[in-house]
Amino acid sequence: MSDVALPARIALVGNPNCGKTALFNALTGSRQKVANYPGVTVERKEAAAVTPAGLRVQLLDLPGTYSLRARSLDEEITRDIVLGRFAGEEAPQLLVCVADATNLRLALRFVLELKRVGRPIILALNMFDIARHRGLDIDLARLAGELGIPVVPSIAVRRGGTSDLLARIDAAITAQGGLPASANIWHEPSAAELRETQRTADRILAATVRAPHTADTLTRRIDRVVLHPVGGLVILLTLLFLMFQAVFTWAQVPMDLIKSGFDGLGGFINSALPVGWVRSFLADGVIAGVGSVIVFLPQILILFLFILILEDFGYMARAAFLMDRIMGGAGLHGRAFIPLLSSFACAIPGIMATRVIDNRRDRLATILVAPLMTCSARIPVYTLIISAFVPNRGVWGGFSLQGLVMFGLYAAGIAAALGVSWLLRQLLWRREPTHPFMLELPDYKRPVARNVALGLWQRVKMFLHRAGTTIFMMMVAIWFLCSVPQPPADATQPAIEYSLAAKIGHAMEPVLRPVGFNWQIDVALVPGMAAREVAVASLGTVYAVEDGDEHRDQLGHILSTQWTLATALSLLAWYVFAPQCASTLGVVKRETNSWGWMLFLFGYMLALAYGAAFATYHLALWFGAG
């Protein structure tokens, strides 16, 4: 080894569902750097690691694919990096091809294709424990001989389960001649070539793997229930419903704790500092503002916990299967289900996840409706208003009324998404034939706590980062607008009436008066463009500053005395549709590569929001909720 200073670049490639990310987690732990590839929003996961022999290596986790033929943007990244074509990214010196040991057929064809690239390859047979448990007898030496590359077993989820792989990586790097690259003779295979390669793979498989005569009966038994045409849909809806009930009930205790923590901190500042600018800034701006956003962390965590566990379990592909035809009726592709479900957490990862949809029109339709799914940033606003205006009592034996209203808001978002995509298809893409829906349904696996925890941790970091940067800066800006200029000495009205914020709010009032918003709401909507949940924090600031009360009551209590029910419902309706959060608009612009589609999205959502709020407000007034 001559270039001892530079860590060897190793890339992990493999079919979807082969446990590649679990293996990457096992090899690198939590030292991962998660970023985006320049110019695109495909997640780039990289980590430095040290092998048992003390060699530094740089590991890259590439998007899963069945071939280098790259049918989607995700797969293009894998192809371009493996082939060394990706600008600004050096080609990996060693490929670790990860394969599910229980499902080798397609993986072996992919290995044979990868060999043509001319890079050294190690084949890691992942989930080797499950394969052995099922009675699969894999002749590793013979497989290595047939393929002409090293083959090692690996168990990503067990301590020490990667030692064979690490030893083999060490051996490859320290071998005489290092990591030799031969000529790249890969070209896009024709159908005949693919067939030929699959035949070779099947021959190797037959010679090296002896399988018992039973398939994974557990997966089959679960699928018989979960994929039942009617029962499966009932189960899917029940799961979603339980998920949202859990978001509300489980999160209550930690939320109360966080809330009292921030309240205590604010009280401490108020008692420790003299009345003035600094105290107002710290207590009303920083602590009250950031606190009112952090308090929703438990709910966001619970939502992601469900999504991550279901994904790890293997259920998400089944959900796409169950939903394909139903969403197809609305002009959406079955694969759009997972991006849309992710949009319940945040539209940005949801829109990024549309990269797995290979067809441009299907992808565009999904991007345009993803922001209608109720993202977690809306939760703070919904929770605040629901807890202030909807009585907390049980209905229909155990369900909370508040949970039901929340479910209704989610349902409204889903219905709107389906309606809009149906209209898009009717108006814009009427004559286009449909693109195929093809998806592997992996065997069920027990979710691994470590992988779920790591995924959750990455979400927490993202959320806290946002709370600490974007949201914090917006809070400071809002506090400034609410506190400047100071009221005159002979002021007769609350201080905020004299502030810049009041001027903005009053300026917007004529436009938003017909939907029942007061100027305090109008003020809160402006920073809501940076991040939806900031609207709650700004309402907190607006009302806290207005009260000037050291022992201010819960914001919800203030709202329930200041707003009518009609106004509250109207704001809920507005929030279902409003085109908010500048980051989402930015991602849409980047992903569609068009200002036109971004403006289209903004325009149609604004129109829906105004219309829905208007209708809700006037219906509520008509029913006497004024």
Added chain:
Amino acid sequence: MRELDGPIPLGNAPLGFRGTVLRIEPSQVVGALPAAELERRLIELGFIEGARVEILHEGLIRRDPIAVRVNEATVALRRGDAAGIIVSKTAAGRAATDE
């Protein structure tokens, strides 16, 4: 079920069908993809001549899509695209699919 013994498109086969792939005829499919591209995608999912197939599940609306066991893997696809996979029913039914 006698009428199913001849070669049929997988897309027309009923739930529980077990058989073997005879050939891929992507020109049978009315869809957005060129025939050659659809053929390659089907092959990449493991549908090549001689592969064993079994229809395990089907969806609610028009019995679509279908979940197909292809040798040792399970794949979901729409009946429309599965029309390009010509299959014949396994001669001896249940016992023969084990090998």
